Amino acid sequence: MKALYSDDTPLSQHIGALPASAAPVAVAQEARPVLLHAEHIRISYPGDEGERIVLNDFSLALREQEFVAIIGPSGVGKSSLLRILSGLQTPQAGQVRLNEQAISQPHPDISFVFQDPNLLPWLNVSQNIAYGMNFKRHKNRSRQEIDAAVAEAIDTVKLDGFGSHYPSSLSGGMAQRVALARSLARRPRILMLDEPLSALDEITRAQMQQLLLDTISHYRASAVMVTHDIDEALTLADRIILLDKNASAHRHWSLMQSHPRDVASPEFLSIRADIVHTLRNAFGTGA
Numbered sequence: 001m002k003a004l005y006s007d008d009t010p011l012s013q014h015i016g017a018l019p020a021s022a023a024p025v026a027v028a029q030e031a032r033p034v035l036l037h038a039e040h041i042r043i044s045y046p047g048d049e050g051e052r053i054v055l056n057d058f059s060l061a062l063r064e065q066e067f068v069a070i071i072g073p074s075g076v077g078k079s080s081l082l083r084i085l086s087g088l089q090t091p092q093a094g095q096v097r098l099n100e101q102a103i104s105q106p107h108p109d110i111s112f113v114f115q116d117p118n119l120l121p122w123l124n125v126s127q128n129i130a131y132g133m134n135f136k137r138h139k140n141r142s143r144q145e146i147d148a149a150v151a152e153a154i155d156t157v158k159l160d161g162f163g164s165h166y167p168s169s170l171s172g173g174m175a176q177r178v179a180l181a182r183s184l185a186r187r188p189r190i191l192m193l194d195e196p197l198s199a200l201d202e203i204t205r206a207q208m209q210q211l212l213l214d215t216i217s218h219y220r221a222s223a224v225m226v227t228h229d230i231d232e233a234l235t236l237a238d239r240i241i242l243l244d245k246n247a248s249a250h251r252h253w254s255l256m257q258s259h260p261r262d263v264a265s266p267e268f269l270s271i272r273a274d275i276v277h278t279l280r281n282a283f284g285t286g287a
């Protein structure tokens, strides 16, 4: 069977307690420069018995145009990690650097898409997308430049003809496409996705997965996506990182398959079974 992993190491060895940064990355990605470094991140919150460590000594080097999926049981710190990688939250230890510059607050090169599209109901589709560009970095843009960026984003998410529609007239999938367009029209280097497709029905979700890949590729962005859906991670990601209830034991798989992928193929079923097996054995739960 053709190996899905970035080297010939059996999966059983990959899922040892390797720090995410220590494991090899896919060959195609290796050539790309690292965009975002997270080093020795610790996340903790106050608990009944003092500091409760959620994630410990987590490191990640996200490369240009790399797609990383973060999976793990509920409460292991996936959303907290995404906020830290984005500069929206400060870690208790460690550092996040974007292009070697430490970040500790929201950065214009990083944008977010959440499960809820959060569209402003009093603005139409074009205005919602343009609203996302209303940041310092775009202050010197002319009206024509903003209109051109909005038109490009609408075209990329396949919403031609819907620019003047209001959110109340959009389906869930269309609203999420607007949210995606709003985030990418700003031309961020990295898109952070916190379960953006989980509220959609199966068919819309599958369509959105392909659209997401196409759109991110069009804008040449990197992506970090939190998902509970292993198949979604297998469909989209160059790398899957599994966060463990043991805060120090993060594990990862690198996938080398090009898109579109057939996750029902024997090789994907095999890695899927390995991930599920790991989750069940180590954590007593599914993702």
Ligand SMILES: Nc1ncnc2c1ncn2[C@@H]1O[C@H](COP(=O)(O)OP(=O)(O)OP(=O)(O)O)[C@@H](O)[C@H]1O
Pocket (backbone or CB within 6 Å): 045, 046, 054, 072, 073, 074, 075, 076, 077, 078, 079, 080, 081
């Ligand atoms: N602001 C906060 N104050 C205290 N505890 C918090 C805070 N934010 C998160 N937590 C706790 O930290 C842990 C990790 O939360 P987080 O939302 O990051 O996990 P998650 O893996 O994204 O969970 P889910 O899959 O359920 O969304 C949880 O136990 C959560 O209750």
